[in-house]
Amino acid sequence: METRYNSKDVEARWHKTWAENNSFAPSGKGEPGALHLGHALNDTLQDILVRYRRKTGRDTLWIPGTDHAGIATQAVVEKRLFQDEHKTRHDIGRDALVERIWKWKDEYEARITKQLKSLGVSCDWSRQRFTLDPVCAKAVRHAFFNLFKKGLIYRGKRLVNWDTKLQTAVADDEIYYEHVKGHFWTFKYPLADGSGFIPVSTTRPETIMGDTALAVHPNDERYAQFIGKMLKVPFVDREIPVIADAILVDKDFGTGSVKVTPAHDPNDYATGLRHKLPMINIMNDDGSLNENAGKFQGLKGQAARDAVVAGLEELGLLIKVEDHEMDVGHSDRSKTVIEPYLSDQWFVKMDVLAENAMNAVKSGEIKIIPERYANKYLDWLAEKRDWCISRQLWWGHRIPIWHTDASEDELKAAFAGRDDIYFYKAENGGYLVCSQEEDLKEDAIPGRVLKQEEDVLDTWFSSGLWPHSTMGWPENTDTLKRYYPTSVLVTSRDIITLNMGTVPFHTVYIHPKILDGNGQTMSKSKGNGVDPMDIEEKYGTDALRFVMASLCTDNQDVRLPVKKEKQPDGREINTSEKFEIGRNFSNKLWNACRFLYPQLEQAGALAAELPMDKSLFALEDKWILSRLQTTIKDATRMLEEYHFAELAGFLYRFVWDDVCSSYHRRKEERHGYSQLRAEERARLAPPGDAVHYRRAQQHFVPGQRNGDQPRMAQGRRIAHRREDRSRIRPGIRRGGKRAWRAWPLQREPRHQAQRRGERRRCRNRSQCEGLHGYHHRTLGSF
RNA sequence: GGGCGAUUAGCUCAGUUGGUUCAGAGCGUCUGCCUUACAAGCAGAAUGUCAGCGGUUCGAAUCCGUUAUCGCCCACCA
Secondary structure (H helix, E strand, O other), X not given: OOOOOOHHHHHHHHHHHHHHHOOOOOOOOEOOOOOOHHHHHHHHHHHHXXXXXXXXXXXXXXXXXXXXXXXXXXHHHHHHHHHHHOOOHHHHHHHHHHHHHHHHHHHHHHHHHHHHHXXXXXXXXXXXXXXXXXXXXXXXXXXXXXXXXXXXXXEEEEEEEEEOOOOEEEOHHHEEEEEEEEEEEXXXXXXXXXXXXXXXXXXXXXXXXXXXEEEEOOOOHHHHOOOOOEEEEOOOOEEEEEEEOOOOOOOOOOOOEEEEOOOOOHHHHHHHHHHOOOOOOOEOOOOEEOHHHHHHOOXXXXXXXXXXXXXXXXXXXXXXXXXXXXXXEEEOOOOOEEEEEEEEEEEEOOHHXXXXXXXXXXXXXXXXXXXXXXXXXXXXXXXXXXXXOEEOOOOOOEOOEEEEOOOHHHHHHHOOOOOOEEEEEOOOOOEEEEEOOOOOOOOOOOOOOOEEOXXXXXXXXXXXXXXXXXXXXXXXXXXXXXXXXXXXEEEEOOOOOOOOOOOOEEEEEEEOXXXXXXXXXXXXXXXXXXXXXXXXXXXXXXXXXXXXXXXXOOOOEEEEOOEEEEOOOOOEEEEOOOHHHHHHHHHHHHHHHHHHHHHHHHHHHHHHHOOOOHHHOOHHHHHHHHHHHHHHHHHHHHHHOOOHHHHHHHHHHHHHHHHHHHHHHHHHHHHOHHXXXXXXXXHHOOHHHHHHHHHHHHHHOHHHHHOOOOOOOOOOOOOOOHHHHHHHOOOOOOOHHHHHHOOOOOOOOHXXXXXXXXXXXXXXXXXXXXXXXXXXXXXXXX
């Protein structure tokens, strides 16, 4: 064996073993693209939990997989299509694009699977799933149908976040804000009767053609006389009222008047609803101004803005232009400005569902760890904002709805006796027909046309169903009966999962976010991201996993100082000195095993034949056994409480201080190992010690059974507590003198110990069995 | 503006009821060792107004109040 732990060699052997045995069985959700450090953290924690449960005799299931990441994936493939062939998705059509995305998906799925496997996660790979698999698609359809039938899904024109490049609605959390320098234009809004004007300021003059009111504060004396009067919208000569609204208007801000554009601003939209104002959409899907914008039709973005401002100036309406800084929402995927946009979308009503989810948290049915996040989650749920589930994409689960202008009688006649079909009247005429199982034919209703909905569902709709769908729901499969509901959702702070119906897990563990040394979020664009694969390459998987676990405190963020480093192959990678601790620990375990192997080999044969007498154990044997007991107990508690960093630290100290610096050291001293050759040492090794070693090692470094390196960074870690330290005092780290001080025995001259020859044997069968039972029980409970 | 978190050694962080070796660990630094499991190691050393101020207490890194700085979330940004 090498004196250093060579992670590459060892890991190569392990992956082979795992592959052949298919020995691991898995809940988890994968992600597209490449693994980043957050995934490594998340998956390490899940793996620790899964291995812990499995080792303590639980029937565990961890299903690996990936979601289809609708927007992200389609955006990537569309971009590629354009770069390679200068074509848009409309050039090749829905089917062809979807086909291309499937191909790309196969690539990234293969990559992510490979990376997950190299992380050593113990999922059941035979059950690997993808959210667009037929079994998942079926679950999605059933879930949608159920909600639809309960009246919890509706379609309507609502203001949504619109990505004008990808031309789809996007979720709030798919938007990032950029602080930009803009302008604040103040202009005259002329009264319709020509008797004067009201000054108004805006950051978005180009939306003026969509104005349907001008709001002032009801208590603002300056404008009291104008309330109820009509104004004339420049360029389009439409008349709009002056209204009073205390919610929208802050009379001390700007001019104290606000132009109201309900179709293009969330607050204006709300105001429009309050005052029942018309909502005039002046934009096309691509963000260009439409026919409602009059002479500005066809202009887009900055050009539209400039033209409108120039127009206002021409009309003599412009009063002043000021600099103004503001946060502007951008789409994560296309990096373009997000427009609030009025469009037909599908929504899930959240009032009842949110109430259920809140109750589940309040009652303790779902436990959120750390607890402080429970309030945040409740606050978030309390808003009960309806969830926009439609996306104008081609990649995803197509909404199982068919539009028709058939009458209710015709529908009833066509679908009589069908409980897999449900329909209701749409907001804007016609009927919406939902089919649970099969796609409907265009001519399913004689004389009428059925047209399938073009939109697909938000990816979250399907990934939120992961615990159900991967286990075969809605069929009542054996897997579902056996494993549902699941135990734990391990997630990052910003991902909030919705549950639709039953409670899918009893615990949500929220792990910290890894930042760089300057407290910055790691990202590709900043170039400060650490690639877990680079760390595996440089320090080994165990090191990576150990450090991931030891970073995982109760904090909201943890910092990982990042430094650039040139590799031998010329590649520059981001790495961190933090990982050295993991590598060093791997090496320590490796060498502890090298110390023990000769003795273990002896013990293997002897233990089977010889009875063992516990009373003949040397003091240090009893001591280390007692240490083992308390560390097992405490480590178990830490696992139960999700204290991963604490756990990693305790096990580190147990192995390094107690086992190596104290116990092994003592063995060396007692038997004068340092003067002997390896073979002789093996011969002298007391079987009692060796049996213990064997048990202990199988326990926390089980790799050694195969004559291989310990897989320590997993979950079977052992630690001691502070109060124990005060009793036995091994808390003092390292060091000869300090380690000795840790001993429960008086130090004695070496020759005395040797003279007494504290070798032990198993003297009788019953005692030996007792010992084995003792070991079994305690080890098994971990 | 509202809520949450953080501030402890040069760096990254522990410190779970206020109390005994509670002022700690790793990394880094300095000194000496290639001692037969481990130089990715071993033996030693230096390093702190526990952010500031005030309070409670026999006793405070720990509890309370307050200020400052940093971060996160939510709302607002016409």
